[in-house]
Amino acid sequence: MKKTIKRLSLLATVLCLAAGAFAQEEATAPQEEATTEEHLAFFGIPIMGNITDFTSSLQPRYRLQKKKGDENYYIYKGPVCGHDMYLKADYSRKSRTVYKVTVTPQYIDANAFLDSLTLMLGEPEEMEKGYRWTYPTGEILLYVAQGFDPVLIYLDLQGALAFKKEQ
Numbered sequence: 001m002k003k004t005i006k007r008l009s010l011l012a013t014v015l016c017l018a019a020g021a022f023a024q025e026e027a028t029a030p031q032e033e034a035t036t037e038e039h040l041a042f043f044g045i046p047i048m049g050n051i052t053d054f055t056s057s058l059q060p061r062y063r064l065q066k067k068k069g070d071e072n073y074y075i076y077k078g079p080v081c082g083h084d085m086y087l088k089a090d091y092s093r094k095s096r097t098v099y100k101v102t103v104t105p106q107y108i109d110a111n112a113f114l115d116s117l118t119l120m121l122g123e124p125e126e127m128e129k130g131y132r133w134t135y136p137t138g139e140i141l142l143y144v145a146q147g148f149d150p151v152l153i154y155l156d157l158q159g160a161l162a163f164k165k166e167q
Contacts, residue, residue: 040138040156042101043080047138047156051091054098062087080152081116083108092163099159103152110150114142117152 039048045057055064055074062078065086076087080103088102105113114131118124121140124131130143130150138157144150 038137039158040135040140040154042154047098047101047154047159049097051089051096051098054091055089058087058089080105081113081120083113092159092166094166095162097159097162099156099163101154103154105149105152108149110144113150113152114144117142 039046041047045054047054051074055076058076058078062076064074065077066075073091074089076089077084078087079085080087083105085103085105088104089098090100090102091098114124117131117133117140121133124133124142127141129145130141132142133140136157138155138160141153141155142150143153
């Protein structure tokens, strides 16, 4: 019985030392650059990095309509929530880093659009002129103005902060 207790005690000590060494190794590991989890995603595509890389990831699903290099945006057309919509990808002039995607549906009922977004994103916070979904990585805004099509904006927090610093 005493041998069993000694063995269990020795085993527990070895496990504690191993766990302590593992925790120390994790704590001192070098930190990586920003990951996709630190950026807001537009239907699975992280809103991050160079505009060329971002727009190339859009191209299998959306088609380029207009490129405005001098005005710092690209416009695409493609399906969002089952409707054909225009997408505008905004980026900073200096670093060419994407920070915002604006979705403009054509001829869609704002309430039906809100319902489909609520099913996908959860219950929004109500604002004066629309709705907001807030995340640690950014926010999604739906603006609804009487007599106009709704406008959906995906704003990445890190990209927006970088854009503001460059201004």
